[in-house]
Each structure stands twice: as structure tokens, then as C-alpha cells.
Amino acid sequence: SYSGPGSQSFVIWKDIPVPFIFFNWTNPADIYNPDVKLRMPKFVETDRLAMAMALFDTSLHVKKSIRELTFEGYEDPLLELASILPDFLLPTAIPFNKFGWFYTRNNSATYDGVLNMYTGRGHIQNFGKMARWNYNNESLGYQSNCNYIKGSAGDLFPPNPQKDSISIFSTDICRTLTLSFKEEVMTEGIKGYRYWGDENMLDNSAENTDAGCFCSSGSCPPKGVIDVSSCK
Structure with missing residues (x-):
């Protein structure tokens, strides 16, 4: 198995040489309060993004587990929207039905192609x-x-x-x-x-x-x- 205990990939991921850092955003709800200093980097919000997020009742922050953020992925309303839009409205096709930094890669022998x-x-x-x-x-x-x-x-x-x-x-x-x-x-x-x-x-x-x-x-x-x- 690629990911079983004792395998090369398991040993590498157990003590990975390249650090993976997940930042905890302490006060995400306060982003809507202009009098509170945010504990995160600055961001840029565009009108179209704001409109789409309001339409699908989403916000600028999500609360997900590390498992969902990495390999398992999680469903997102904006991805669902992209999947039903005509091709001419998108700059490129959306190849995933979930969002995750390494979604579909776990134990995959075909992700990189031939x-x-x-x-x-x-x-x-x-x-x-x-x-x-x-x-x-x-x-x-x-x-x-x-x-x-x-x-x-x-x-x-x-x-x-x-x-x-x-x-x-x-x-x-x-x-x-x-x-x-x-x-x-x-x-x-x-x-x-x-x-x-x-x-x-x-x-x-x-x-x-x-x-x-x-x-x-x-x-x-x-x-x-x-x-x-x-x-x-």
C-alpha cells in the first residue's frame, strides 16, 4: 500500500521535510466590524465576488477540518455554480467537485498522468x-x-x-x-x-x-x- 504503516510515503508524511503550516484565523466574524483589527493578512474583495458570495449565502471564511482542507476536500457552493455554468462564461474548465489543497491525490497512482x-x-x-x-x-x-x-x-x-x-x-x-x-x-x-x-x-x-x-x-x-x- 502507498500509505500503509512502514511504506516510504507513510514515513515521509509522518516526519515531512517540508513544513505545512495551517493558520488559525482567530476572529473571522469580526471581518464585518470595521472597528476591530483583523488578525490575518489583508485581502482584496471585488464586486463580482461579493455578489456571488451573497447570492449563495457564503462568507469569506470557512470552518473545516485539516482532513477536509487537505485530501478529503469539501463541497463549496461556488464550485457547484461553476459546474453548471456554460463553458463560455469560465476562463477554464473546473476539474473538481470539491475543494481541497490535495484533493484526489491521496493514494492516487494516476493523478500525475502517464x-x-x-x-x-x-x-x-x-x-x-x-x-x-x-x-x-x-x-x-x-x-x-x-x-x-x-x-x-x-x-x-x-x-x-x-x-x-x-x-x-x-x-x-x-x-x-x-x-x-x-x-x-x-x-x-x-x-x-x-x-x-x-x-x-x-x-x-x-x-x-x-x-x-x-x-x-x-x-x-x-x-x-x-x-x-x-x-x-
Whole structure:
């Protein structure tokens, strides 16, 4: 089992190396009282959002369990509305019937799609590199050179890596990310290389003009912000 006690995924989630932080909004009801200081970051409310929320008797805050917020998901009136609206009224199709940060991913072997990769036969430097995603060599999420399937899936890499960079294809954002070499490390007596995402990893033409094809909507968001509307 993927999630059974003793499995690799269970051990990782039990003591996860990347912290997950859920903030408790102490006084959500006081958002309607202008004389009370809110204990949360500022937000922007638009007229259309306010109208939709009033129509479906929803508010800016919900009270849900961690289980519902992560994998189980919860039903939301706005998602129900989106499911019955004509396609021309939505910028993209809504693929879920519930909201949850990791909804449908738990114990799923198909969420990321079908990944075809090279075995290294004939050329060991191709070992672990992506060949196709969902049987295509293009991601269809971006334009021209930005939609090519390349890099590793993140699990396997060719031997003898170089001290320059490695590439990982992410199915969550339909694109390849380049991680730059940072330093040599020792882990349990084994020498390794550490790569990281530097300030240019999510550049979409602010400084690197070749990355302009990642701007799927015609206008590029600020550096470090990516538009995945054409991907998901």
C-alpha cells in the first residue's frame, strides 16, 4: 500500500521535510466590524465576488477540518455554480467537485498522468529523463519552446551529474524547472550535490527574454509568479 504503516510515503508524511503550516484565523466574524483589527493578512474583495458570495449565502471564511482542507476536500457552493455554468462564461474548465489543497491525490497512482522516461539503454546519460507525458512530447500548456517535455521526473537521474544545473519536469505546472548547483554535501557518509531553485527559476521574461513563452495569457505576471491557467 502507498500509505500503509512502514511504506516510504507513510514515513515521509509522518516526519515531512517540508513544513505545512495551517493558520488559525482567530476572529473571522469580526471581518464585518470595521472597528476591530483583523488578525490575518489583508485581502482584496471585488464586486463580482461579493455578489456571488451573497447570492449563495457564503462568507469569506470557512470552518473545516485539516482532513477536509487537505485530501478529503469539501463541497463549496461556488464550485457547484461553476459546474453548471456554460463553458463560455469560465476562463477554464473546473476539474473538481470539491475543494481541497490535495484533493484526489491521496493514494492516487494516476493523478500525475502517464510519464514515459528513458531507461538508459544505449545511452546511460538519458537514464531517468522524460520522453513523453500522457503520450505527448509537448505539454500543450505553453507556447513554442516552453512546452517541450524535458528533464527528469524528479525520481531518477543519470549518473555523474555536473556542477551546473539539473532539470525537473513538474506535472503540477506543466513545465520544466531548472535547479542550479549550490554546494557539495555529505549525507550519512555519502558525498552528494545539492541543487536549489535560485531567483531565476520562475522568471517569465522579466530578466530572461527566452522565457517569455511561459506567459500563456499574453501578459507576464511579476517575476516569481507563474500563470498555470492553461495547464490546470
